[in-house]
Structure formats: structure tokens, C-alpha cells
Amino acid sequence: MKQKLIVGNWKMNGSLAAHQALVQGVLAGLQGLHVQAAVCAPAVYLASLQTLLQGQTALMGGAQDVSMHEVGAFTGEISAAMLREFAVRYVIVGHSERRQYHGEQDAQVALKAQRALSAGVTPIVCVGETLAERQAGRTEEVVKRQLAALIHTNGHCISEIVVAYEPVWAIGTGLTATPEEAQQVHHVLRQQLKAATAHADAISILYGGSMNAANALTLLQQADIDGGLIGGASLKVPDFLAIMAAASHCAQAS
């Protein structure tokens, strides 16, 4: 089995000092684990993150959003090329909190992914249904629509993208999709990717939504779950490391 990818999404939490302590703790605990790992910091902390991560490859730096524009009069926005200057390896795109609070639409999310790719930053594109959509039996329709926009805009480059399935109702709520529920959606996404590229098996599809130290292993053991996008639990060093240890266990067991 390929190594799992575990990504922390710190969202708008903490402080500069807290982030630095977090990174140092994670770096110390990561030694010897068979896992790919990254942390997505608030943009103002990316310079500090770059310094902390210098000279090692166990933990990569990431950002939480990127502009869909290349350059110009877009006050407050940050371009993919700017992220790249700070050694950003991954950027989360189309997180449900961006879709919900900032009105981001599928087409805009797909463009952001394209900008990131062309600057050499790997987009982690989030898809996922709301509780109402799940209850209405529309889960597959919604995630397929979100992924279709991404495929439409990015064509064969889709194989360079990381996808994150994040059921909106599971984010920050303590509710988690069961491993079977998550696997079912991941399988649908994998099939859709297979129709678009011969390299679909190499694309990482992460699960996100209240993944924690207790549930990580069974989720990560599912055939189409290639890693996790972790919010709350990534803010606590022992919890985040426990998730990475579970991911490492999966890689070694295969």
C-alpha cells in the first residue's frame, strides 16, 4: 500500500508561538513513521513555518486557501506564486468553510486548483455533502458535481491533485462518517477519477471530518481512503501523532 498522506488544517486557531511549539512537537514525534505529513497554517505564519521546516522532508508546509487570480488588483488575496515562495507544498482549496462563509462555487474552486498546480503547489480539493443533502439521498450527486467541475477545468492535470472527501456534517462536530460510509463515497470518487485519467489509483483521496486518534485506523484501513485532512485533532501534538502512527501502521501492514 502507498504511504498515507496526513494533513493538519489548523484553520484560524492558535498564535505564532503555539504554532511553533506544535511544529516542533510534531517534527520530534514523526521520526521513524512511514507517512507523508503536512500542516496547513494561516497565511501570516507561512514564513515562520518555512524556517521551522527547513532542511527536512518529513513534514511539509501547506496553506489554507489561494486566489483564483494570477496577479493584480485583488486586495487581501494571496497568489499561488506567493505561496510557492514560502516553500508551500500543499494548499487546501474549496474547504466547506470557504464554500459556506465565502460563497465559493465549484467553478471558482476548480480555477484555484488550476492556479496552484501551475505554480507547483499541490491543491487539496475538498468535496462533501451537507447534512440536508445526505438526508435527501443526494450525497453522490453532490460530490460528483463538485469533482466534475475540477476535472472539467483541470483535464489530465487532475492526476496531480489531492482530493479530500469532507462530509460537512462531520466537520468539527465530533460526528464521523463510518468507515463504510466514507469508503462508499471514496469509491464513487475513485471511479469518477478513473473515467478521467489512467492514473486515478495514484491520486490520494483523503477523508476529513472529526478524524481522531480513536477512529483513524479503521478509516485509514479502507481501500480507497489514502489519508486524512485533520482539523481539531491536528492542534494537539499527541492526537496528531497518534493519527500518523495509525497511518504508518497501515502502510507497513500492507
Ligand code: PGA
Ligand atoms: P475536523 O476538521 O477534523 O475538526 O472535523 C476537518 C477539516 O475541516 O478539514
